[in-house]
Amino acid sequence: MPVASNVDELGPEGDAEKEGLPINELFCSLQGEGKFAGIPSVFVRTSGCNLRCWFCDSYHTSWEPTGAWLSIEDIVDEILSYDQADHVVFTGGEPMIHEESVELLDELADHGYHTTVETNGTIYRDAAIDLASISPKLASSTPTAERDPKGDGEWADRHKQRRIDMDALTALVDKYESQLKFVVTGGDDMVEIESLVKRVRDATNTTVPGEDVLLMPEGMTREELDAKRNDVAELAMEYGYRYTPRLHVDLWNDAPGT
Numbered sequence: 001m002p003v004a005s006n007v008d009e010l011g012p013e014g015d016a017e018k019e020g021l022p023i024n025e026l027f028c029s030l031q032g033e034g035k036f037a038g039i040p041s042v043f044v045r046t047s048g049c050n051l052r053c054w055f056c057d058s059y060h061t062s063w064e065p066t067g068a069w070l071s072i073e074d075i076v077d078e079i080l081s082y083d084q085a086d087h088v089v090f091t092g093g094e095p096m097i098h099e100e101s102v103e104l105l106d107e108l109a110d111h112g113y114h115t116t117v118e119t120n121g122t123i124y125r126d127a128a129i130d131l132a133s134i135s136p137k138l139a140s141s142t143p144t145a146e147r148d149p150k151g152d153g154e155w156a157d158r159h160k161q162r163r164i165d166m167d168a169l170t171a172l173v174d175k176y177e178s179q180l181k182f183v184v185t186g187g188d189d190m191v192e193i194e195s196l197v198k199r200v201r202d203a204t205n206t207t208v209p210g211e212d213v214l215l216m217p218e219g220m221t222r223e224e225l226d227a228k229r230n231d232v233a234e235l236a237m238e239y240g241y242r243y244t245p246r247l248h249v250d251l252w253n254d255a256p257g258t
Contacts (some may be wrong), residue, residue: 024067032248041087052155054147061093091118098168132176137163
């Protein structure tokens with residue numbers, strides 16, 4: 001089983017005047033998605049997000065953000081305590097909303113860690129990032145009133161307006177080794193995925209091969225993934241993209257700290 005740290009929760013909103021980062025979870029597990037699936041990694045999950053996908057698998061970092069404010073020094077010390085991993089996955093929520101993310105990533109580089117940043121691609125920062133794992137949010141992610149976990153659709157318009165930022169997205173692709181990882185709810189998503197991949201290819205100096213475009217089935221439990229994984233795998237083969245599993249869900253279902 002993954003090894004989790006003991007991070008006490010503070011209030012749901014945090015404190016903007018606090019130093020460091022609001023940490024929702026910090027644990028060691030296997031990377032479950034993307035190019036490095038299966039590699040032992042330390043996960044640092046921040047609270048706070050500028051979007052609200054209805055299917056968010058980290059509800060307590062977005063819809064109801066909670067966590068403990070930890071200094072950069074304390075976070076690094078905690079990461080160093082997991083000597084079974086030399087990869088760090090910096091995730092959220094949306095970790096790049098926090099200016100202090102740059103300091104943490106630079107510190108981790110100084111310690112020799114490989115860093116993957118899981119981001120929705122709407123914020124660019126100049127930091128020590130080895131892999132930008134960019135997950136642009138499709139129209140199907142919008143929290144309409146019917147799908148909003150809170151049931152009121154209050155976030156729908158803000159989510160629509162913010163979910164794609166081409167300037168930030170193309171800057172990330174041109175600056176860092178990257179993968180474009182799309183959460184696929186069904187075949188209807190492919191029209192938008194194809195359009196967005198073309199826009200990125202046209203706007204960047206970096207070549208974006210099909211193997212760097214990843215399709216991942218939406219689902220937070222084994223049962224939900226079972227219903228979609230074969231269809232998404234077929235779409236990956238049809239369009240010449242890469243299929244990525246959600247290995248942590250296959251292994252531990254929806255258990256926290258995985």
